[in-house]
Amino acid sequence: MVRVGIVGGSGYVGGELLRILLNHDQVEVSVVTSRKNKGDYVFRTHPNLRGLTNMKFSDVDVESLASKCDLVFTALPHGSSAKMVSRILERGLRVIDLSADFRLKDPRLYEIWYDWKHPCPELLQKAVYGLPELHRDEIKGAVLVANPGCMATSAILALAPLIKEDMIEPLRIIVDSKIGSSAGGASPTIFTHHAERYGVIRPYEAGHHRHIAEIEQELAEIGKREVNVAMTPHAVNTVRGILSTCHTFVKDKDITVMELWRVYRSLYRGCPFVRIVRDSQGLQRLPDPKFLIGSNYCDLGFDVDGHSRRIVVFSAIDNLIKGAAGQAVQNLNLMLGLDETKGLNVPPLHPI
Amino acid sequence: MVRVGIVGGSGYVGGELLRILLNHDQVEVSVVTSRKNKGDYVFRTHPNLRGLTNMKFSDVDVESLASKCDLVFTALPHGSSAKMVSRILERGLRVIDLSADFRLKDPRLYEIWYDWKHPCPELLQKAVYGLPELHRDEIKGAVLVANPGCMATSAILALAPLIKEDMIEPLRIIVDSKIGSSAGGASPTIFTHHAERYGVIRPYEAGHHRHIAEIEQELAEIGKREVNVAMTPHAVNTVRGILSTCHTFVKDKDITVMELWRVYRSLYRGCPFVRIVRDSQGLQRLPDPKFLIGSNYCDLGFDVDGHSRRIVVFSAIDNLIKGAAGQAVQNLNLMLGLDETKGLNVPPLHPI
Amino acid sequence: MVRVGIVGGSGYVGGELLRILLNHDQVEVSVVTSRKNKGDYVFRTHPNLRGLTNMKFSDVDVESLASKCDLVFTALPHGSSAKMVSRILERGLRVIDLSADFRLKDPRLYEIWYDWKHPCPELLQKAVYGLPELHRDEIKGAVLVANPGCMATSAILALAPLIKEDMIEPLRIIVDSKIGSSAGGASPTIFTHHAERYGVIRPYEAGHHRHIAEIEQELAEIGKREVNVAMTPHAVNTVRGILSTCHTFVKDKDITVMELWRVYRSLYRGCPFVRIVRDSQGLQRLPDPKFLIGSNYCDLGFDVDGHSRRIVVFSAIDNLIKGAAGQAVQNLNLMLGLDETKGLNVPPLHPI
């Protein structure tokens, strides 16, 4: 059994890591930390786990992590993670970091997008961007994996085939995302108060969302050209789920849906968590997070809009699973040489 | 008192017309028809009106309309409306038609977008597109007003100032709409079944939505140039409300938010139902239908995205009010020479 | 124009008072106070009122209230209200208090149910319990009206006819209430965080809800006998609305639905805001807050359960309107000698 620690276990991502790892037969969670809740039972914060674990939160202590763990998940807020990760790595542990602190290769991008000077830029080149569909082999050997952002995951998986095949204008890419409330974390504010958050269709960070930086980085790498992405997220009335609608303009106006099937299938062949959803019959015709809640799937679908010379790509994930904890466990499996799907073979719930 | 009839009163738009006109002191609803429910009490179909009206639905009968009404609202499905409207007009009544059948000036567009040959194309030039913010004076003298589509209303009001001032690329306009379930009408299907419709973020008609035709028509007229609009709607988990997010690319990269304030204020000065929402403080920063449910407002907001040379415009309405019945009453007021806001001076509900 | 003040205007009840009074043609809101938000525009807290008022919150100041107002609504938390009300009354103003501080006649009940010693018990006899359906005439002459609690309003109106006619066992009354999130107020906590509050069916205060005291007081008065009420509220996934299900045991097992119609009609004849909803056809068969949101109605319905010798009564209200601000305006109208429905003649929205 591999012993893992979870640093920052009281948030929603920490809770999901615990939930998933409880059913993972090669891994044992030996430590879960929370400054705020140290000494409390985990199930008081994550009531779904009542009866499933008697663990308590402990305070963060690198020595204790070093003695009790082989690998550590860090689920701390952006900016708090970098130094902690650096100290854990020094003890020889492997780390999967769920913050944004190691996702970007170029330290200057942190100054531009995060208004933050990276405290350990030398680690950025060591870190592997933890999107298995694009970086599977690098992840296997990584000591530090930077788990992608939830919106970034949905957007990159949607756009990578089109960029790789040079099918769209790379400087006119629009990602219009719709997202559930769990993506905002577990801290209540007036904006997340049920009476205020229920029923909303609420845009935010209209012109400058931080996930753009990692999306452009990854797409530029796969496309070997400059890419410009405009992203606007919208809070909608559900708890889990992201749908990213990617509006792109085709280079060749004669593109067909058949060709799109080919490029998507080609890039994601052998990827157990990517499903292509484009159907003319049945209850579901295009991706919708409703049909994958509780699973690690990313559902991708597309349409060609001849009127406006667009390709529209839809990408749906459960933001806490493929967008965070599930993808982290997928990375863990790869790092440990296990089957990529271990602990993640859970069919989605329907209806939900 | 002006006597009005409502043809097609059992749908949600018919119900809203009834609700609004109950509180309109210059108008009396003398007939409300429904083939399906003729003879039934209106409140059995619209239970909110229990205790407020004892009207019953009658069958559709043009002679009866002619004798009992001065003006008729037709709220029939697209395709069923044209002939009925033609017959009512022949009796000398004025008509506000809430279907799509008279919105387009060019009869060939019905063949392209609706796959339908218009049965009375000669009426199309007579009809006035009933968006008071753009056609106030024409509406006053109209005998036939074509009430705009709900998504079209939100998109046209959002984009008109930018097109008028020639600020954006007219052939690269993306409208990403999010919409509540009431926009789909009152007929149940498996797609609208609560267990299937709750919590969705579901795209549909990804590449070819019919409202595009009227949006392009109106924007081309105001801009005096060709306009191409790409629109993709998404069903989200609420009953009322549309948010249309309009992603546009600027012509002049030095555009400022200040200039946007100027052009929006300038076009909508004197428009009682347009509010500009762009705030750096308080509970609401940008348009969100949640804050206008129950009212005839269209809230418009915008942001400049320097990274991608975009202007993003957000447009929120209550799809059944400013998107349908409320706008129809606004048109009625104009046609009758009344204050535009009569019967519509209802503050939105919050929280809801 | 009567000049009214609203003390405690930043909560949801304060917002509703403002919204309703904006459309009241005999009343002008001259002051609205908020300690927390003094100096801020009202529409920053109540964004639905954007464009409808340019008022700002002021600090609470009794002298200022005395000079600017003829009547004051106090919408402060329980315990903070009593002294403020006392000081306002001393200046000769009339007061409608929306807290619990003047609802109970017997000061000892505050010690039992609220664990609080009333600071001005002499005022309790002066205060009139502001349920117009039971105390219309007293309210007309009152200087201090204690506006009922939202769950109390729904329960008392449901049970009064049965108690008055001595039809049920008075010591075995169960009120099982379901309630939307707006009833919990505008302050965010982890329990009201959207991700935690969405989709709940969450019981709370299972055995000891404070509204029981006023329900028992009012029912005992109308029945002239001791009454014992057990009440258990449940948070459900909506913002507005209460449904109270009252399970009662009949004294005479041969009671019929017809007799129930008679006793309900008899007590509520002439009450403009009580509707009896019991239908065998149409979309709505029994009360459901969904069909009265936005209005001041209380919908009552009932069924006889022969198997268990029960009468079940269902009572639905909009908790912020008939359960708070709307009822307060109804009381205001009575106090001013106006038509009871002034400013409240707004049909509910459907669908919502």
Next chain:
Amino acid sequence: MVRVGIVGGSGYVGGELLRILLNHDQVEVSVVTSRKNKGDYVFRTHPNLRGLTNMKFSDVDVESLASKCDLVFTALPHGSSAKMVSRILERGLRVIDLSADFRLKDPRLYEIWYDWKHPCPELLQKAVYGLPELHRDEIKGAVLVANPGCMATSAILALAPLIKEDMIEPLRIIVDSKIGSSAGGASPTIFTHHAERYGVIRPYEAGHHRHIAEIEQELAEIGKREVNVAMTPHAVNTVRGILSTCHTFVKDKDITVMELWRVYRSLYRGCPFVRIVRDSQGLQRLPDPKFLIGSNYCDLGFDVDGHSRRIVVFSAIDNLIKGAAGQAVQNLNLMLGLDETKGLNVPPLHPI
């Protein structure tokens, strides 16, 4: 591998059986039938299973079931199931029936509660009521298991300890249930249309719900005395989940919460799917289906109401799992001599 068939696989319960059994390592689903959808891929009806199964629905054919299956789940509507079950049993297969057709021992009760004459009353004595917490040993040897109703499961588990210990008045039991939309099945009607069903707090079958018959049967058996249950269900705005609030009157007024802990623990010791939830700290204090969605748990909690001499018991389940398909698999495991939890060890999702 045990080969099982699912008759009636296109409903929500059939879909859940498929989902759960996909992850059950001792069982293989060899047939899934649907009259309506025969020949169609299962994932077109249950889109969550896309990529997980390539099965198609077949028509119902008893010979085919007999040759391909060792055990059959029947998930047909009440009234359609009895004859089908009888024919399957004749082929020597074991059956778990998810309809109501074999739950009642006394055939006359079907005439009273279901207005239906049972076609094979001789089978009623053979059938075992499939609530493992009360009938574990009988289930192990059964050839026909009648899987309990969802509301019945929640109510019986809540009340059994109190009835067994003779702590409450057996003729004054009130069960007030709140329930999600999936319990109404997959067929759309105007009452389940999203615009009509969203946000409701809608009572139905106020005085005569059919599940009462099985609740009384089971409680009378465990209590060895007559029991009368009054039940009123309410539709609320969620898809999955039931909360049954059981209002009971104590016999001995000095009952304490401590004693309740004892009797609940005592009856449910060794029951892996019953959790007792009564906490004074943390996010969850009492049962709420939100915290067990996706799992086979039944969460039970209670409170003593000294004011009204009540015990209130709260019982939460996922209606499609512990209320239907999960419990059926629990019964399957027992019938096959497997660990009761096989295939059901899935932690609930939170937040959801």
